[in-house]
Amino acid sequence: MLSEADRDGLLALGENLPGIWYVPSTTAAERKSILRLIICEVVLDQKRLQGQVWINILWQTGATSEHSLQRRVHTYGDYLNIDKLRTRVRELNAAGKMDKEIASALNAEGFLAAQNCAFKGDNVWLLRRRWGIPAVKSTERAPIPSDGQTEPIPPKELLQLSALRRRLSSNSWHAA
Incomplete structure (x- = not known):
């Protein structure tokens, strides 16, 4: 006692x-x-x-x-909130965010990648690919100087330049 x-x-x-x-x-x-x-x-x-x-x-x-x-997981198949993660990636992607920006947002919101590490752009790219989420295409173009002024190239001209670049790189042009 x-x-x-x-x-x-x-x-x-x-x-x-x-x-x-x-x-x-x-x-x-x-x-x-x-x-x-x-x-x-x-x-x-x-x-x-x-x-x-x-x-x-x-x-x-x-x-x-x-x-x-x-717990620490090795694959996203075992991830705790996979549906919440997928939804958030879709939302950020729909808002026009690039993979690195999505990764930063996920990290700021407390999400962890598999293996309990921080998200990187590569992780987001992998998940987007797996879930069939298309990549965000940047619509901004680098300005090209012209006569001392800086103006963006119109999209139609960009397509023409892109086609020209492909033809030049494939050596499909022959001198006449």
Whole structure:
């Protein structure tokens, strides 16, 4: 049987558990001992929730608690919020964003790529391709100087220049 002083000491220890846990002098072995004193059993299930690890803790008191954590995935097929990610990529793409801009937006919104890393333009390109989302074509053209002035080339002339470039590179023109 515990004395009143011992009981009060244990209660104070329980209320100060985070302080004891994080103090640099507490060793890993002591943390493990603390866990064994308060936890009876832990069950993990990686299949129950897509992209998450489900955790069930049976405490020494007989109480149970359920938790889930986003887990690191190797493929987007196991991704936690794949539908939300797909929808967001489609929205940003429809707004005219390029892959790198989409990646920056996804990172700012807290999305993580597979392997729990930040998105890059290449990740977005891969996902767009997989989901059949077309690339955004830039409609801006670099201005070409003409007589000391800078004017954009009209689209019709750009097509003509593009055709000319193809013919020149294929050596299909012969001198007459």
